[in-house]
């Protein structure tokens with residue numbers, strides 16, 4: 301198609317250069333935001349008498365028609381246009397003539413692209429927040445059923461102390477809650493309008509930026525026109541928040557992979573969220589969890605790519621910035637997909653409490669409680685720690701657990717031991733005694749659940 305600047309430059313651009321320069325193949329997804337932005341712009345121009353009411357009416361109904369036709373499929377994107385902004389303006393002008401040519405008064409594509417992206421990502425941020433909440437609900441739903449399900453809590457992937465499964469899941473709920481907080485912070489800074497910054501220096505027309513911002517649901521306007529067109533912090537902040545969120549999903553995925561292995565057997569993932577092997581008939585592979593873990597790197601990559609793109613750019617707009625979209629779209633699409641899969645995968649997983657309990661019984665995870673018992677009888681903690689270590693070593697040698705030794709055997713290590721020891725090292729008691737705020741008792745898990753606002 302003919303270039304807008306034809307007549308200004310003498311030569312034709314090479315078709316390779318056109319393809320290289322074009323962004324419509326990926327920015328076409330901004331069509332709705334671009335059209336809404338243009339409607340607001342026309343309304344503002346008319347309110348200031350910069351265009352006539354009649355032109356505004358023609359532009360608005362023309363844009364409405366384009367929106368309807370794009371959505372019904374009656375109008376296809378013309379991929380020979382450089383970008384979505386050029387495409388919409390071109391179709392509008394084809395359809396309504398002269399009035400269409402007045403729309404681009406007092407604006408530039410530089411502020412259009414910044415505007416469209418903010419509008420688009422604002423909605424995506426809200427959508428992602430809802431998806432996170434769904435995952436939180438899925439985790440809380442499982443947690444509700446398992447406040448009394450004992451399992452070993454780990455450090456260094458070594459069995460450490462008794463916890464319940466709900467407590468473990470609720471740790472992830474806290475992470476996701478912070479993720480929602482980060483998204484909401486990021487949304488607040490994102491929600492200011494760059495439109496009216498124009499190419500970089502504002503405009504000589506008597507525009508009403510506040511009106512345009514209000515029509516589009518922004519909380520205010522960017523205070524500096526150069527910043528308005530060159531700022532992509534809102535993309536970076538969103539991608540940072542998504543990277544952290546993906547790191548959380550990846551850690552959860554890693555646990556699901558471990559827990560569903562034959563080595564642990566703590567959970568069984570539903571057939572709907574696992575795959576078989578093409579050669580080994582016995583296999584049930586946690587592909588979805590592995591892919592979420594894998595895609596985490598991809599979202600970090602998107603963030604790193606845009607940070608790197610922006611780091612050397614002089615103000616204001618540079619074409620390098622066109623690279624923002626594929627990175628941020630990919631991060632958004634990937635994060636959404638992962639959240640959409642993770643929630644039902646958690647929802648449908650079968651928990652195997654027997655196996656968790658068995659692992660809890662075998663790992664000397666009551667050894668801290670044994671030491672604490674001696675401390676309560678008056679022994680300094682370090683000495684109690686040492687004796688408890690010796691008892692664990694003795695048990696390991698005999699193939700026993702702490703609960704198996706007789707009082708006689710205990711007395712061989714310290715005269716302080718009495719019959720009241722046994723309830724103190726009972727695994728369930730050990731878990732239930734952890735009543736400190738945020739601790740691992742089932743009462744604490746129940747309280748965490750109760751206080752949860754999703």
Ligand code: ARG
Nearest residue numbers: 323327383409410413621622
């Ligand atoms: N397609 C461009 C982008 O995505 C829109 C802004 C172009 N501005 C310009 N002066 N070339 O960044």
